[in-house]
Amino acid sequence: MHTISLLFHDVYAADPRESGFASPAADRYKLSAPAFDTQLKGLAGDLSNSFAITVDDGGVSYHRIVADRLDALGWRGHCFVTTDVIGHRGFLDAAQIRDLDARGHVIGSHSASHPGRFSACGIDRMRQEWSRSREILEDLLGHEVLVASLPGGYYSRPVAHAARDAGLQVLFTSEPTTVIRDEQGCTVIGRFAVRRDDGPDKARRLVMSPPWARRRAWVSWNAKGLIKPFLGPAYVGVAGLILGGAATKVPPHAAAPHG
Numbered sequence: 711m712h713t714i715s716l717l718f719h720d721v722y723a724a725d726p727r728e729s730g731f732a733s734p735a736a737d738r739y740k741l742s743a744p745a746f747d748t749q750l751k752g753l754a755g756d757l758s759n760s761f762a763i764t765v766d767d768g769g770v771s772y773h774r775i776v777a778d779r780l781d782a783l784g785w786r787g788h789c790f791v792t793t794d795v796i797g798h799r800g801f802l803d804a805a806q807i808r809d810l811d812a813r814g815h816v817i818g819s820h821s822a823s824h825p826g827r828f829s830a831c832g833i834d835r836m837r838q839e840w841s842r843s844r845e846i847l848e849d850l851l852g853h854e855v856l857v858a859s860l861p862g863g864y865y866s867r868p869v870a871h872a873a874r875d876a877g878l879q880v881l882f883t884s885e886p887t888t889v890i891r892d893e894q895g896c897t898v899i900g901r902f903a904v905r906r907d908d909g910p911d912k913a914r915r916l917v918m919s920p921p922w923a924r925r926r927a928w929v930s931w932n933a934k935g936l937i938k939p940f941l942g943p944a945y946v947g948v949a950g951l952i953l954g955g956a957a958t959k960v961p962p963h964a965a966a967p968h969g
Contacts, residue, residue, distance in 0.1 A: 711890040714917055714924075715762040715882060717901035720769040721746045721776055729800050730769030731824070739905050743775055749904055752914030754783055761917045763787040764882055764901060766820055766859055768795065773806040777815060786813075788882070790820035790859040793846040804850050811851050818857035819843040819878065829866040836872035844876055856880060859901075870896040886927035902927050 719739035720730035768791035863884035887900035915923035
């Protein structure tokens, strides 16, 4: 099976730090409201492929900006929440999460504490992250939460196994692939990220039938995978210099798809 899932983060009106995690690394993934509107406009055209829109971290901009725009198009998205920061400045509070759920947006786990390198955690810590986050969301919403997304992009099979052990059925990763895999009872789905420095038609190009943009994203991802172990904490800055330019030149119920 195959699907195209797009990965967004926070959307801001004036300042990237008004929603979500506040750091230079996090800001690389945030879009201004006009830039997000442009990406959605491209997706609203006559595209031959269906797609899912997912948004990580649980920043307050999903409620203030993203949801209204998706609702106006008749779409619904996946909102993945880091539960330890619910109600903190810049993040969704309980009432906003319930409202999004009532409007048909899929609420899922983005772990409890958003570890910087999830795959490096021990298996017990992984299970705890998924279980605690899932329990908090289920208590808040009053129904099962079966979907999650992986924070930080560091995936391994034990990550999926821990999610399954915690009762999650679907795990979205940051790997740019359309292939849907079964990992011993956990459905694993890749996503194609749209970042701040990407061109205004990046989302549309990722969804279009000719797969050139998707293939380029996959090549870039795998190139980054080769250098991550060597760069360690310096990865974010150095990778942006080495590989960032190439990415910007690109000419459910696993999903809540359009089309």
